[in-house]
Amino acid sequence: MKNGDVSEGVAQPLEWKFSQVFGERTAGEEVQEVDIISAIEFDRTGDHLATGDRGGRVVLFERTDTPDHGGNRKNLEMMDYSISRHPEFRYKTEFQSHEPEFDYLKSLEIEEKINKIRWCQSANSALYLLSTNDKTIKLWKVREKKVKKVCDLNVYPDKAAGNGSVVGSSTSTAPKPYIANGGYSERPFGCSGKDFSFPPGGVSSLHLPVVTSQETSLVAGCRRIYAHAHDYHINSISNNSDGETFISADDLRINLWNLEISNQSFNIVDVKPANMEDLTEVITSAEFHPTHCNMLAYSSSKGSIRLVDMRQSALCDTHSKLFEEQEAPGSRSFFTEIIASISDIKFAKDGKHILSRDYMTLKLWDITMDSGPVATFPVHEYLRPKLCDLYENDSIFDKFECCLSGDGLRVATGSYSNLFRVFGCSEGSTDATTLEASKNPMRRQTQTPRPARPLGSLSGVVRRVKGADNTGVDANGNAHDFSMKLLHLAWHPSENSIACAASNSLYMYYA
Template sequence: MNGGDEVAAATPAGPPPPLEWKFSQVFGERTAGEELQEVDIISAIEFDKTGDHLATGDRGGRVVLFERTDTKDHGGSRRDLERMDYPITRHPEFRYKTEFQSHEPEFDYLKSLEIEEKINKIRWCQTANGALFLLSTNDKTIKFWKVQEKKVKKISEMNVDPSKAVGNGSVASSSNSSAPKPYLANGGCTDRLNNSPGNDFSIPAGGFPSLRLPVVVTSAETSLVARCRRVYAHAHDYHINSISNNSDGETFISADDLRINLWNLEISNQSFNIVDVKPANMEDLTEVITSAEFHPNQCNMLAYSSSKGSIRLIDLRQSALCDSHAKLFEEQEAPGSRSFFTEIIASISDIKFAKDGRYLLSRDYMTLKLWDINMDSGPVSTFQVHEYLRPKLCDLYENDSIFDKFECCLSGDGSRVATGSYSNLFRVFGCSPGSTETTTLEASKNPMR
């Protein structure tokens, strides 16, 4: 018996079975014949760490929040659920929570440049006291938002009947006369408000017998209030392509084509430039920064990718300006495989750390690559996404499609990776040892209702 247990324990667990994908939910349905407005196109999407909240940003500068509802009601007490010999599985359900206008279109008069309101990235921050915090950015400006549920307060026991105060609704009249008004010793004014023709409010001839202090009553109603706590502006000469929170909960980074800045969440007028790849002569420019991400657990580590297909891991403890990297991840070219398109398709458009921080996922035009940060000799796995387009690279270059950017992500348990493609398709790959899972799904199917 014990020997069998030892053999079972020594046998490595196989890859998880392929997932069965089913449509779950859709937001923002269009009515029949309704035209799609460009401002309504989603440009950024992000789940928080718990998976209970979802934020989307669009080209119109709006941020829309959704919250998960299926986790609130489990259909029984905890003891009843523990007695069940089968798990309760249900599709996650989200409902609309609130929305707010994050960015407005601006104009840079010095550079004669329009700054569109499109949301480039959204990142959730740590929650506190029941409030939600998140960062949103367009090409130039980052904003720090606090979304909180507040109880509605109403004032009762007024001295004036609000139904009688119509028209301008003014209790204290504003006279157009420039003559000085006689004031009483106690600070009162002898002006008769009822003599003012522009005022709809009148005081009784004998005055009020007594004045009551208004009473503030907190009702059971609640409203969600989104407030911009900080605005981080004027720190990037080029378009911001990435923002990333630090695990310390106090700082974050923002990256553009040539620089990465480090910010404190509470200080909006100062940032520290930690990476600068701008050459003294712009004619010598050979690569640009395409994405940057903090390590999920180690607050001193971050990674950034470049248009030459390399990923650099840097340690903030080494120096204030991180000119040198701790590790460099790039795949060596196979002999004789170089072509005109080699550098173009090698450009990395997105990188993501796995939840445990051990692995790093990168996306270039043709492939997904999974890297072990302890092994910089090459990727541990390569997933072919657009290999079928290789014979058509000339056509893609002619219409600039070869410069399209795609994002990537890892599942919470790190067993699967996903990325987008053309024709509303996205690809899911199993990355566990021995897994051959490859799934192609369409994201635009009309849901069956």
């Protein structure tokens, strides 16, 4: 799928290596609920990475292995994607984005948990990003601010205890009292406290304090607050390619915002029925097209994806295309709709494909072909006999995210036991790798070859990719731990590098 053509080459299996970890807990250490990571996002250049947690904090990391240490690199698109790099990031800064609130009118507690983070265009060496919890979206500006200090004060060495360092004070041999209120005063300028005696040698001259900037510090400031526009929990925000607008989506509505206007938004999608008892599906995820500012896609709890063109009408309830997979006859069960619900969608960088994640599978869709997905990657097929148990412990409602590589040749998603899967999706690819997000030296990756199926000869027929790990054990041969789940991950926009969150730890892998 490189440059929009899946037939250009076959993605060879990659050897993934552990790169870095931030915040890994020690053995026996209890993880606080507020420290669990709930959102991950690379910026457009890949030089900055942001994470949000359940405590409402946003933590920023910056790339350090580039010549300009995290600045915007030139000719980003000309970089050789095939070269293995070892990207290195360092902690940059953090700030409290959201605080817990309570809606007294609805008797509703609003958590501070960060649901999504999206980077905006940088300007004047400042970073801009959007973060949201269940109800409120905020625009943040992070910039370097010079720390100003006052020096060259009129403070004398013997009276400077507690007044800081002495800069520029001088004395002479002859006392020179100064005139105040028409007479001589015994209190020289600069003496503090109740000691009004002359300093030894008197005052030679008065110095005006000088303000200097010697250090810089990172300062995060909230520039806009977009609030009171959603009655239900916000599950998605997405920036438009025009650099001026973004959307926010909750269970029943999608709103369009201008970045400069925080007190009004336009409702462009509304699936709320006149009678809530008639409600059959809700919106689960929404994203703008990467290059066409008039197009967006949103997914539903019924496993469908709708492509919307905002040029058709102001209210986009009528979709321009509908993507859904038809049920096999006789396959319907109590769990059918639950496991069909799409938890995340992502556009490929070329905008010609959409990746979706439901509970059991990853699906790749061609936006020009709505008869079915062009590829299906089984992720949790081995869990099908355990759906009753997963329903009882609510694991079946876990919302796993998905991501695509910048060249469009691979896709990735998370699983249980802190595992994540990487699949090749180009024509003839047999790449299917399972990795464990852990610093454990015994950690290893497993590869299960898949029989190649040509993408070019589909003609509207759904392809199901075989070869998923159906053993029910993790990469180390242990039974899957459903309390350890890797829900959030992001792929570097121009390199084979993945950032993933396991509990409160951020793991970096590269190939």
